[in-house]
Amino acid sequence: KAGVTQTPRYLIKTRGQQVTLSCSPISGHRSVSWYQQTPGQGLQFLFEYFSETQRNKGNFPGRFSGRQFSNSRSEMNVSTLELGDSALYLCASSLSTGRNSPLHFGNGTRLTVT
């Protein structure tokens, strides 16, 4: 079974621009979560989608948004990029939601904002 696929692997953007990251979950997984990983901060939760509905949202500004499509694929958008948005963005999928559904992570999209 193919794992979680994130595209692109690397992105370089300029301050003020916007960016869209894509995530294809493991086949059959209906929940997709997004995390921001930075050195020293670990993984910070952005949001979770299940069956096209946002179930949960972390403490990030409204510039960060996401959506999930009917095939469970998900996109994350960051508008008006700031230097501090440079990070590894990880997508994780799970069969369902909650503690009984372990997270399966993709290899991330490395975003650099200059």
Add this chain to the structure above:
Amino acid sequence: QQQVKQSPQSLIVQKGGIPIINCAYENTAFDYFPWYQQFPGKGPALLIAIRPDVSEKKEGRFTISFNKSAKQFSLHIMDSQPGDSATYFCAASTGNQFYFGTGTSLTVIP
């Protein structure tokens, strides 16, 4: 505010040693505690997990010790190998959301 506090930030051990990574939490609603292993250029992968009704769980060379009263849990790696060199994250979940520690970079010297 960091919901799960992880230490140390980095750890270097000799091959065969037993590195120990510690995590602490405050929220008593947490009832699922996984550990993830991340290699450079890869996403985190689930290593082992424990629920608070169990004080210890072993899977191969990896052991989680859980102290519910102290609200602490730790990962022990027996007979560590250079291939175990990676970043390790502890996490805790209420069933609604996962909260991760800040990670421990482990280096096992041959």
